[in-house]
Amino acid sequence: MLNNQGRPTAAGEATASAHPTFTGNKALQVEEALLFEIGRAEVTGVDLDEPEAVKSRLGGLERKGAIGLVGLSEPETMRHFVRLSQKNYGIDTGLFPLGSCTMKHNPRLNEKMARLPGFGDIHPLQPQSTVQGGLELISELARYLMVLTGTSAVTMSPKAGAHGELAGMMAIKAAIEAKGEGAKRNVVLVPESAHGTNPATAALIGFVVKSVPARDDGTVHVEDVKALLGPDVAAIMLTNPNTCGIFEPQVVEIAKAMHDAGAYFYCDGANFNAIVGKAKPGDLGIDAMHINLHKTFSTPHGGGGPGAGPVVLSERLAPFAPLPFIRKEGEKLVMVEDASDAGSAQPFGRVTAFHGQMGMFTRALAYMLSHGADGMKQASEDAVLSANYIRAGLSDLMSIPFPDHPSMHEALFDDEWLKDTGVTTLDFAKAMIDEGYHPMTMYFPLVVHGAMLIEPTESESRASLDLFIMALRDLAMAAKKGDTARFSGAPYHAPRRRLDETRAARTPILKWTPPAPAQAAE
Numbered sequence: 001m002l003n004n005q006g007r008p009t010a011a012g013e014a015t016a017s018a019h020p021t022f023t024g025n026k027a028l029q030v031e032e033a034l035l036f037e038i039g040r041a042e043v044t045g046v047d048l049d050e051p052e053a054v055k056s057r058l059g060g061l062e063r064k065g066a067i068g069l070v071g072l073s074e075p076e077t078m079r080h081f082v083r084l085s086q087k088n089y090g091i092d093t094g095l096f097p098l099g100s101c102t103m104k105h106n107p108r109l110n111e112k113m114a115r116l117p118g119f120g121d122i123h124p125l126q127p128q129s130t131v132q133g134g135l136e137l138i139s140e141l142a143r144y145l146m147v148l149t150g151t152s153a154v155t156m157s158p159k160a161g162a163h164g165e166l167a168g169m170m171a172i173k174a175a176i177e178a179k180g181e182g183a184k185r186n187v188v189l190v191p192e193s194a195h196g197t198n199p200a201t202a203a204l205i206g207f208v209v210k211s212v213p214a215r216d217d218g219t220v221h222v223e224d225v226k227a228l229l230g231p232d233v234a235a236i237m238l239t240n241p242n243t244c245g246i247f248e249p250q251v252v253e254i255a256k257a258m259h260d261a262g263a264y265f266y267c268d269g270a271n272f273n274a275i276v277g278k279a280k281p282g283d284l285g286i287d288a289m290h291i292n293l294h295k296t297f298s299t300p301h302g303g304g305g306p307g308a309g310p311v312v313l314s315e316r317l318a319p320f321a322p323l324p325f326i327r328k329e330g331e332k333l334v335m336v337e338d339a340s341d342a343g344s345a346q347p348f349g350r351v352t353a354f355h356g357q358m359g360m361f362t363r364a365l366a367y368m369l370s371h372g373a374d375g376m377k378q379a380s381e382d383a384v385l386s387a388n389y390i391r392a393g394l395s396d397l398m399s400i401p402f403p404d405h406p407s408m409h410e411a412l413f414d415d416e417w418l419k420d421t422g423v424t425t426l427d428f429a430k431a432m433i434d435e436g437y438h439p440m441t442m443y444f445p446l447v448v449h450g451a452m453l454i455e456p457t458e459s460e461s462r463a464s465l466d467l468f469i470m471a472l473r474d475l476a477m478a479a480k481k482g483d484t485a486r487f488s489g490a491p492y493h494a495p496r497r498r499l500d501e502t503r504a505a506r507t508p509i510l511k512w513t514p515p516a517p518a519q520a521a522e
């Protein structure tokens with residue numbers, strides 16, 4: 001039985017939790033127990049024939065007792081998983097304003113294309129002659145990525161943005177080693193505002209990370225970079241547009257400074273959605289940049305996978321791209337799997353077993369083809385317009401840390417405006433859940449106190465943006481009026497209330513243990 005204390009509301013309106021229900025359900029929001037709690041070992045939803053008796057070849061290692069896995073009937077199975085799926089909030093449910101994540105609509109057309117048997121049912125170990133269409137799809141997508149970024153090489157196999165960072169930085173490392181500078185160039189510069197994966201990637205492959213201080217206006221100053229440059233610097237990892245939602249005004253000067261110092265420019269391209277069709281990172285002087293297909297090209301985010309993070313490379317880095325890659329030989333497309341077949345290239349190795357995420361490639365190409373060049377450009381323009389619309393709609397109530405720079409694809413607020421209200425960024429985010437919104441990105445980037453990073457993307461209609469703005473305005477005014485009760489216990493209407501997220505992350509309970517047998521009633 002849930003024991004939610006209800007929040008007192010205006011006009012005597014009873015909250016849902018003021019009347020605890022017998023079942024624990026809240027109207028049609030059904031409480032769902034774990035499979036282990038509701039399942040029974042003797043029940044199954046399938047009806048299989050008894051297996052034929054065979055002579056065991058397990059040499060005495062056969063299972064002795066029952067395995068004890070629980071089962072459900074078919075309708076129970078269906079309900080269990082449908083109910084669980086209904087507890088999920090996704091981009092198909094509503095506005096998903098996570099900044100730095102680009103949660104955009106995943107068109108159903110892409111799903112349909114990815115399920116075509118010729119793409120969906122092929123196997124990575126099939127003879128290459130039987131998957132020429134699949135290879136053509138990969139190389140066509142690769143070509144579009146090079147056109148959109150203004151680069152001449154791309155490695156398709158990395159399976160996420162962070163994985164792409166690793167591949168790109170390993171290519172940089174290989175290039176430095178090929179020049180015989182491996183021992184001396186061991187420093188990577190990372191701005192304070194960077195995504196955590198940047199310093200983690202550099203450190204993982206043995207670089208020493210040096211932090212570039214953030215300027216008061218949220219951008220990186222070329223002079224601050226130059227002050228750190230020396231013969232020991234291998235590269236900079238710079239995000240553009242950056243994690244404050246600002247296009248780095250000195251990105252070209254920074255690229256030049258790096259190159260003049262014999263170092264490389266790794267660009268974190270997670271925010272490419274803001275500039276597709278408008279600016280080519282290759283023209284800005286990047287040497288390597290990952291593209292999160294699951295952010296910019298509308299493929300689904302998948303809880304750590306399957307994403308896709310192809311990395312475009314400058315001519316200087318192209319020879320060091322990892323295996324495998326596709327080469328055209330006459331009319332045939334060949335997936336080069338072995339360094340001995342790589343010709344003059346010097347691949348640093350490989351980052352994944354096969355060629356990358358075929359399903360994501362198919363979806364991304366479907367997105368590109370259905371939008372066309374003009375459509376992709378418009379998507380970027382609309383994403384930027386939506387972010388600035390939200391910024392303008394809230395800027396009289398909520399404080400903006402960098403008012404002098406227009407926002408690109410995401411609007412960044414700090415918690416200055418919440419000072420003395422007794423409401424924190426976390427409280428505000430939790431109250432958004434009561435209003436039916438997934439919270440925005442909180443407390444990131446770290447350089448902004450109590451950051452709230454909102455990225456609406458191009459997916460939202462004007463009406464949807466207006467409702468979102470009105471809901472946030474209502475919350476902001478409540479906070480300023482001192483209605484702390486609306487925030488301190490929020491969310492009030494969610495199936496679960498305020499959770500101890502730190503403890504959940506630090507000491508997760510990963511194993512279900514049966515509850516102790518119930519005490520006999522007195």
Ligand SMILES: *Cc1c(COP(=O)(O)O)cnc(C)c1O
Pocket residue numbers: 100101160161162163195197239243268270271292307309
């Ligand atoms: C999302 C993101 C990453 C990491 O990408 P994944 O695909 O989640 O691994 C890196 N940098 C920035 C700025 C991001 O937003």
